[in-house]
Every structure is written in structure tokens, then in C-alpha cells.
Amino acid sequence: MNCGEEYPIMGFSMNGFFFLLCLLAISSSSPSFGDSSEQIVTNMSYVISARNLKPYHWRYIKVELPPPSFYASASIELSSNVKLNLEHIDKYPKMKLQIICFHFGGPPLPDVSNTAIEDLVLNDLPSGSVGDIQNLQNEEQCYPLQEMMTFKLSSLQITPGVYYIGLFNGFGPTRTQSKMINRGSGYSFTANITVEGCLHPRMWGEYCNRAVDDLSMEQSDGRYNETVESIAYRNYSRTICTQKFDVNAYALTVMEAVEQVRIRVKNISEASRNSGEFSIMLYARYNALPDKILYDYTTDISEDPLVIQLPRAGVWYFAIEPVFKSYVQEGMQKGNIEPCYLVEWEVIACTQEKAGSNCTWKQHVLQAILYQNQNIPIVYLPDRGIVFSESVDFYLEPYLSKSSYGNGHGSDYGWTYFLLYTEQGTEGYNTHIQLTSDRKLSYGLYIRFGGLPSLDMWDYSYLDQTSKSNNNSMFKLYDTSQEGINLYILYPTAGLWIIGLRHPVDLNNQSSPRTMMTISTEYCPNQCSGHGTCVYRHDLSKSADYSYCSCDRNHGGFDCSVTLLSKAEQRLQAIFLIASNAAALLPAFKVFQQKAFAEWVIFMSSGISSALYHACDVGSWCALSYSTLQFMDFWLSFLAVVSTFVYLTIFSEPAKRTIHTAAAIITALLAERGATRSSNIIIVLSIGALAFLIGWLIQLCTRCKSFSFPVGSSLKITERWRSSKDQLLGLMMAIYRYFRWGYVLLGLIAMSMAAISWTKEDGETYWIWHSIWHISIYTSAFFFICSKAKTQNVDNQEAPAAASYELTQQESFASV
Incomplete structure (x- = not known):
């Protein structure tokens, strides 16, 4: 595979795609080495033995794909005894279908909203390359389960990270309903996955033939080169000269929430500059290698720098390719020009616990504290300030920013950010955020994974009852009013989460603490609405726990909030x-x-x-x-x-x-x-x-x-047989008369x-x-x-017949 080669289409955004498909998964791992190529090794091989799913039961499998330097491709095989005719699938009740769902970061919940149900893909999945699957933009997607499902997915098609696969034998509100009798068709399944990686850490890609220069190796401690007031700068540069117009790939690790990553080009060689329609194309992608088709950002950096605002923390990958805009000009001059240029990466961050525009607003890192509550294992509190050792909440006003910045949205508003880190293995729990006050709240709440949120960049948001991210199935509001905000992020991805509060700025510092904020990890959302109990289980890989609500007979839904039976x-x-x-x-x-x-x-x-x-x-x-x-x-x-x-x-x-x-x-x-x-x-x-x-x-x-005869009896065999037959008939008649x-x-x-x-x-x-x-x-x-009919013993009923038989027998002896 050449560096400029185009790969199968399978777009991915962090909020969404089916990287999922890569999920299919796993239980016990046994590493082994592949022999298909000297550059490719088998990093992991997982197998799940046969498992059975009863009606309305489900199981999860956690799959963790390593970083690109250790991950080249993944092959997935799933077999089951499901006999589903896809040509007539529209005749099946949707809620009783056997389905397979995929989700990045946490377990899938197909019945939280109607999105996954309405978007249920009813077509046959391709067995082999998934390059034909397009337009899968939902962060959660479900398919009808089939007898055989096979996938081969490269690191260019899906990004590394934690994935969950869910297998459901029926879904909908009744999935969590308590049932005394649970009958229907069950099914069994087996699954295995093989993850292959590159032997050399600098060679990445599906075939381990793509060299990637890791910029972060220069400053492994993450220190910044220069600090001006509250703004810090970290710079990287590479001089590139290439005669064959090769693509050069680079990796940059962003270890925290930063303001910008800026990439620009300098010192372009004179011959290249005078060559006409010469461009230097830059492709950037978060957490995966980019190319001409799969990228998050792209621009001609010979004209303008690329600025990534509020990038997510993690690894960013860049591909730089010098190109001619005209194919005719490319054929005439490509072999005669050796373009040389200097590329600079600049990471801009804030120091002194500042964040946002010009580093004018406050940010606070929350500490995770074990709470040891039946439903709340972890609470998040500031590392200083007005908090109590046994409290789960804190007053918000002392932590709010006191400065504002005129950015076109009103100079009397500012931002305050709260950073929290959720641990690996807690993806099967829920994050609870609550604000309560004795007056009308004037906060806009914006939440983002891995990066600072803004008015334009967020994963979940709540401004008021008319402006909220209800389109996201993993975001749930409860009892929200003008005086309170109560929301859950269901099964959140483990890692850095940033909560941004947009609020009026009190320039006179006259407000007294009146708003309490609670941020915690909870096992089950809203304590199962008071209509169920919280249940804890291991996923099939045994590497993670998850919790869910088991509801009573009258309620259902993931949080037992759906009333299935009215009072009548x-x-x-x-x-x-x-x-x-x-x-x-x-x-x-x-x-x-x-x-x-x-x-x-x-x-x-x-x-x-x-x-x-x-x-x-x-x-x-x-x-x-x-x-x-x-x-x-x-x-x-x-x-x-x-x-x-x-x-x-x-x-x-x-x-x-x-x-x-x-x-x-x-x-x-x-x-x-x-x-x-x-x-x-x-x-x-x-x-x-x-x-x-x-x-x-x-x-x-x-x-x-009673069929035995006295010693010396000379009855013939036929007479004995007749007598036995009479006795059996008598017993049968007695039984007949008995009922x-x-x-x-x-x-x-x-x-x-x-x-x-x-x-x-x-x-x-x-x-x-x-x-x-x-x-x-x-x-x-x-x-x-x-x-x-009768309660007396059958022997008593047959006594006269037996006496008659003995009398006859004695008479026969006498005649002899």
C-alpha cells in the first residue's frame, strides 16, 4: 500500500461511527504471533465460548483496541443459531428481534430512545470488507443478528479505543421489566476477534508499511517552550524535502485540554514556489491516521495555516502531501522539482488554572472521592474551597469566573470549567450532574469529552427547557426546572470530561453562595425511579462491570420510568x-x-x-x-x-x-x-x-x-395359562371399577x-x-x-373370585 493510496470509505467522527463494527468480541485472551508477514504480529486473540440468551436477556462485550502503533487491523467472526429471513424481516415484531448493537466508549442502550429502533438497519451486513457500509453517522447503531457475521477492519477505517458490543434477544421498555414467566425463543452465539499490530513501532497502518514520525518524542515530559502571562506555547518543527512527492505522516500527543493546535509551513523552496499551482495539503485526524478521504480537518497550508480550535486530548495524526493542482502540470514538473519546506506545529494552552478565550476564565480540576454509598461509589469535588468531608455537593459561586470577554455573545457573560477524569472500567456506570438553587438559574451547561466545550463545540448541552441535546440517546434529563438542572450521562466513555458553565459575571462580587452543584458517578440512573433495583454484572470479557435497573412488573425502561400498566x-x-x-x-x-x-x-x-x-x-x-x-x-x-x-x-x-x-x-x-x-x-x-x-x-x-399352585398340582399348562389370564382380567376389571x-x-x-x-x-x-x-x-x-370410585383395597374386591378359584382347584384334586 502506497502512502497516497485511497482506502475504502468508512467515515468516522468521535461522536459517532461504527468503529463499532470492530467491536465484536471477546472473553479470554491468548496472545500469539502471526506468520502472514514479517512486519505484522497478532497482538491479541479473544474467544467467547457458546453463550445462551433467553428472551429479553442481553449481554455486553468490552473490546479495547490498542493505539495505532500497536494496531493494524481487526478481524471479527460471530456465529449464532438465529434463523432470520431478512427478506421478510418487516413482518417480525421489532421489539422481539434478535439484534446486535455497537457503541463507542460504553455499553449500547437501544431502547433509551427511538433513534436506534427507527434506524435499525434491516439489510444484510456484508461479510468481509466493510468498505461498502456508508452513512453510518449515529454513535449507536443496531443490526438484526444473523447466523454468520464476519468483518475485517483496518486501523484506517476505525479508530482505537474502547468499544462495546451488545447482543439483545428482544428490546424495548419490557426488556428490564420483572417477569415471573419469561418464555420464547432463545439463541446461542460464539464470537472471536483477532487484533494484529506492527512489529516495528514506527511502522503503522493496515500493512505496517506507513512510517509515522512521533513529534511528542521530543518533549515526552509535556513541558511548554514559552509562557507569556497565562498563555503557554509548545512548538515542534520538521524540515521536509521529497523528490517523489511522498506523503509524510506525523503524530502529536495532546495530553490535556488546550486552546489551539496550529500548523503552518515556512521556507518553501524557491523552485517549488515558482512552479505554478503547487500546494502542500495537510490532513488531520483525531486518534487515527488520515488520508485523502478519511480526515477531520484539511487545508492547503502553503496558503493558510490550519488552526484546530479546542482540540480533544489524545493523539492527533497528520499527513502532509505536496501536490500539483493540475494533472498536466504534475506530469511535466513532478520529476524535476524537489520541494523543500519547514512545517511547524504550535500547541497553545493556558496556565495558572485558566482556560478559554485569552486564558481569562477559571478551570478547576475535580478530585474523585470514594463515597461508599449503595448507589453512589464516587463523587467529584474541588480540591479546595467550601466543601465538607461527608458532602456530595459544593457551593458553585466561589468557583465562578469573575472576568468576562466580549466575543460577540455579550460581554457580561463568562465561562467556568470543571475537569473530571473517569477511570477505565467505569463505562458501565452513569455520570450524574445536578444544580439546585432557591432562585432562577441563569447557567448554560455544556459538556464535552476530551476537550473544552464552547457554544459551537459540545457533546451534551442544556440551556433551558427549549434548548437541550435531546437528540443524543445517552443524555437524560430528570425533574429539570427554572431552579434546578438534573441530568445523567449514560454509560460515559472513560477519560477526561469537561463541564463548561456559561454564566453572568458578577463584577462586583456581591453574590452569596446560593447554588449547589453535585457531580457523581452512580450505578443506576435516578435510582431506578423508585420502581426497581440496581443490578451489577460483568461483561463477557470479564474486564468491566456494568449496572442496570431491574424493574417491577408495572414499569420498564432503562431507568424504570416507563409505566407499562395503568392503575386500572x-x-x-x-x-x-x-x-x-x-x-x-x-x-x-x-x-x-x-x-x-x-x-x-x-x-x-x-x-x-x-x-x-x-x-x-x-x-x-x-x-x-x-x-x-x-x-x-x-x-x-x-x-x-x-x-x-x-x-x-x-x-x-x-x-x-x-x-x-x-x-x-x-x-x-x-x-x-x-x-x-x-x-x-x-x-x-x-x-x-x-x-x-x-x-x-x-x-x-x-x-x-396368588398365581402359584400347590405342590403336586398336575394342572396342564393350558389350564394354568387360562387361570393366570383370568386373574389378570380380574385385576383389570378391578382397576376399571376403581375409577x-x-x-x-x-x-x-x-x-x-x-x-x-x-x-x-x-x-x-x-x-x-x-x-x-x-x-x-x-x-x-x-x-x-x-x-x-372406591377406597377399599383391590385385594378385597377380588377375594370372592380367588375363593371360587381355590374351590374349583380342590374339586379337581378330589376327582383325581
Whole structure:
């Protein structure tokens, strides 16, 4: 690859692109060395083993791409068992789609706003080069998950840094809603990523054939060459002479928030200056190598210098190329001219805790203090001033700038900046900024990552209710009024954040502290709006934590602020789910009538515990803790099913007590280990059916003993077979007379209805189908109990037949 070669289009801005695609990711790393080129090595190789995602579950993967000097390209492979027909994808409910989302800096949240949902890319992703993907300008983007997804991404297409990939099996407000039953199609996936880098630190690019001169190596301590009042200057220069008009690449590290980076050219050789349409093109790009297509800034520095206002902190890359504007002139003169020129880089910053225009405004570095609160692990406070050791806020007025600068926006306004650094690994938390006052606030709030904000350059802003950055999905306002500003930055990128306050300047210094400011890191936004609990998890790479809200059944959304059920709907669902348990009175009454008091206790307890559990589940009233009520409901329901089967057998009372004890232990374990698993129903039915079969097999074995003949019996084989056959037929007739088969049929019908309602349950219709389940399962138990016609032992029923057989046998002996 030549330095002037054009690469596949894949534009990137810091606020946005899908570098994302590079994300696909990772779990356990094992470095290895590549053999495709002597200049390229495999820096990292990650593999995620097969993982399963249930409906409305999701997982994140953190991927950290190293700086360009260690990163040449990344290859990503993702495989899953998702069978999605993209030609008919418009027929699928969007909220139930299996999707994959990408986000720079922090975990993606596709359901915070409608942006990701509305912009959901419904076309097939290319497998291979992503150069065909264009116009992906959102900072978060989602795709339908496919069976195989493969990407090959170079360092020219995506910038290094931290990326997150999110895999979602359904999304929307109900994703975080508490669900007692969560059924639907799950899927499994595996992923791996390989990151390749260059063996030589000065050779960068996808093929490690692009030399980059690191300007920052000259002043690794970051000191400035010259300081004039509050303005500091740091200068770098290079003399460039090239006969082949090669492209020269340079890297400059900006270690803090500065005012300007200025690049200009001097001392252009006379031959080059007189050659006609000769230009020196400069391409600048933040955090990645630029070229003719991929750049953040460009200009002809032979005409005017390039000035980057308020650049972000990080590494800036520059490509300088001498060119002729005319192709004809280029062909005639390129080989005869050796352009020489001097390029100077000048970094302009402020000292003495100043910032802004002419370094006239204050800036304050905030200290991160561990707070050890259940929801607030870190607070940010100034390193001096009016703060208290246990406080999470501080008075704002003592820190405001006292000078103003006429910049066309009014001379009576100034800026004050607060700098805070968020640590790596906290991208899965949230930054909370709050201002409260007893009077109307007159502040404009501007927030920017990596650089000083201004009226024209910011990532998030709030001026008033009519001027705010609502278009950004990771910015959320709460309870904002004229006297207060309360906002969250969701899952912010780790690094330097600068909060700029534009405010009136009190030249007379007469204002008293009346505004409190709070800046903190919080696990869950707005404390889950009081409708959920904060949950903490590891991402699949095990390198970062993230937190999210687990909401109650009536609320959803990332912060549990979305009301999914109105008060009327809640009352209706509560009535159905609670009242349907009255069906437990049917089997309880029947067994009480038969004096089966153990079964009566089980059925009554099952109905009561289920009613109490659902009263708590719908938010009406909780007699005990939610987990305790859930355990009692499922345990006693499982035990009631087994007891119904045992009641229909002919075990003796000691045997029944033994079976009830064993069943109580087994069903308690099932309810404790995973009460809501669908497989539990099959296990419980199997236990009950097994007890039923064992009881009748014991009866059969008992009957078989009566088939023996006295010693010396000379009955023929055919007569013995006929006698055995008669005995078996007699046993079958006894079983037939033991049950009322009409009730058995009704019980099977009711059980079938219960099975149908169980399979029909989902998030939207759970309440009605589960109510039908209550009625059906208790009604089936009632019919099965009614089907037991007699309670006496079958042996007693067959006694006359046995006596008749013995008398016949004795007569035959006598005749002999």
C-alpha cells in the first residue's frame, strides 16, 4: 500500500461511527504471533465460548483496541443459531428481534430512545470488507443478528479505543421489566476477534508499511517552550524535502485540554514556489491516521495555516502531501522539482488554572472521592474551597469566573470549567450532574469529552427547557426546572470530561453562595425511579462491570420510568390472578369430604400462598418478601400435583406418608433452584406419574403371588395359562371399577387446558393465561380426585373370585 493510496470509505467522527463494527468480541485472551508477514504480529486473540440468551436477556462485550502503533487491523467472526429471513424481516415484531448493537466508549442502550429502533438497519451486513457500509453517522447503531457475521477492519477505517458490543434477544421498555414467566425463543452465539499490530513501532497502518514520525518524542515530559502571562506555547518543527512527492505522516500527543493546535509551513523552496499551482495539503485526524478521504480537518497550508480550535486530548495524526493542482502540470514538473519546506506545529494552552478565550476564565480540576454509598461509589469535588468531608455537593459561586470577554455573545457573560477524569472500567456506570438553587438559574451547561466545550463545540448541552441535546440517546434529563438542572450521562466513555458553565459575571462580587452543584458517578440512573433495583454484572470479557435497573412488573425502561400498566390495568390483573386461586377450594373440599386431611392442608396452602404471591407480584401487598412468597407458591403447587397422583393410588398410609415426605424434599429443591423453569412442570408430572405407576405395579406384583399352585398340582399348562389370564382380567376389571372414567376424561381435558395456557403465557398476556392456568390445574385435580370410585383395597374386591378359584382347584384334586 502506497502512502497516497485511497482506502475504502468508512467515515468516522468521535461522536459517532461504527468503529463499532470492530467491536465484536471477546472473553479470554491468548496472545500469539502471526506468520502472514514479517512486519505484522497478532497482538491479541479473544474467544467467547457458546453463550445462551433467553428472551429479553442481553449481554455486553468490552473490546479495547490498542493505539495505532500497536494496531493494524481487526478481524471479527460471530456465529449464532438465529434463523432470520431478512427478506421478510418487516413482518417480525421489532421489539422481539434478535439484534446486535455497537457503541463507542460504553455499553449500547437501544431502547433509551427511538433513534436506534427507527434506524435499525434491516439489510444484510456484508461479510468481509466493510468498505461498502456508508452513512453510518449515529454513535449507536443496531443490526438484526444473523447466523454468520464476519468483518475485517483496518486501523484506517476505525479508530482505537474502547468499544462495546451488545447482543439483545428482544428490546424495548419490557426488556428490564420483572417477569415471573419469561418464555420464547432463545439463541446461542460464539464470537472471536483477532487484533494484529506492527512489529516495528514506527511502522503503522493496515500493512505496517506507513512510517509515522512521533513529534511528542521530543518533549515526552509535556513541558511548554514559552509562557507569556497565562498563555503557554509548545512548538515542534520538521524540515521536509521529497523528490517523489511522498506523503509524510506525523503524530502529536495532546495530553490535556488546550486552546489551539496550529500548523503552518515556512521556507518553501524557491523552485517549488515558482512552479505554478503547487500546494502542500495537510490532513488531520483525531486518534487515527488520515488520508485523502478519511480526515477531520484539511487545508492547503502553503496558503493558510490550519488552526484546530479546542482540540480533544489524545493523539492527533497528520499527513502532509505536496501536490500539483493540475494533472498536466504534475506530469511535466513532478520529476524535476524537489520541494523543500519547514512545517511547524504550535500547541497553545493556558496556565495558572485558566482556560478559554485569552486564558481569562477559571478551570478547576475535580478530585474523585470514594463515597461508599449503595448507589453512589464516587463523587467529584474541588480540591479546595467550601466543601465538607461527608458532602456530595459544593457551593458553585466561589468557583465562578469573575472576568468576562466580549466575543460577540455579550460581554457580561463568562465561562467556568470543571475537569473530571473517569477511570477505565467505569463505562458501565452513569455520570450524574445536578444544580439546585432557591432562585432562577441563569447557567448554560455544556459538556464535552476530551476537550473544552464552547457554544459551537459540545457533546451534551442544556440551556433551558427549549434548548437541550435531546437528540443524543445517552443524555437524560430528570425533574429539570427554572431552579434546578438534573441530568445523567449514560454509560460515559472513560477519560477526561469537561463541564463548561456559561454564566453572568458578577463584577462586583456581591453574590452569596446560593447554588449547589453535585457531580457523581452512580450505578443506576435516578435510582431506578423508585420502581426497581440496581443490578451489577460483568461483561463477557470479564474486564468491566456494568449496572442496570431491574424493574417491577408495572414499569420498564432503562431507568424504570416507563409505566407499562395503568392503575386500572393493575387492579384488573390483580383481581384475575388472585381470585383465580379460589379454584383450589374444589379439590380441597373433595379431599376433606374423604377425610384425606394431609391433601386438604396441601391444597388449601397452595391456593393461599399463590394468592399472596400474586398480590405481591402485581404490587398490591406483600405479606412476606417476594422471594419467600415465590418459593412457597411454586413449592406447594408442585407438591399439590404430586399429592393428587398419590391420592389416586392404593398405597397404605405409611407408604403415602413416606412418598409425601420424599416429594416435599424434591419439590422444595426444584422451587429453590429455579422456580419458574418450564422443565419443572415436566419433572413434577413425571414424579407424580411415577408414584402412580409404582403403586399399581406393587398391586400387580401382589396379585402375581396368588398365581402359584400347590405342590403336586398336575394342572396342564393350558389350564394354568387360562387361570393366570383370568386373574389378570380380574385385576383389570378391578382397576376399571376403581375409577369413574367420565371424571378421568374431564380431568384430562382440564389438564390439557392448563398445558395450553402454560405455553401461551408471555409478557403481554401473562395475567389472563396464568389465571386460566390456576383454574384449569385446580379443576383437573378436582376431577381426578372425584374419579376415585372406591377406597377399599383391590385385594378385597377380588377375594370372592380367588375363593371360587381355590374351590374349583380342590374339586379337581378330589376327582383325581
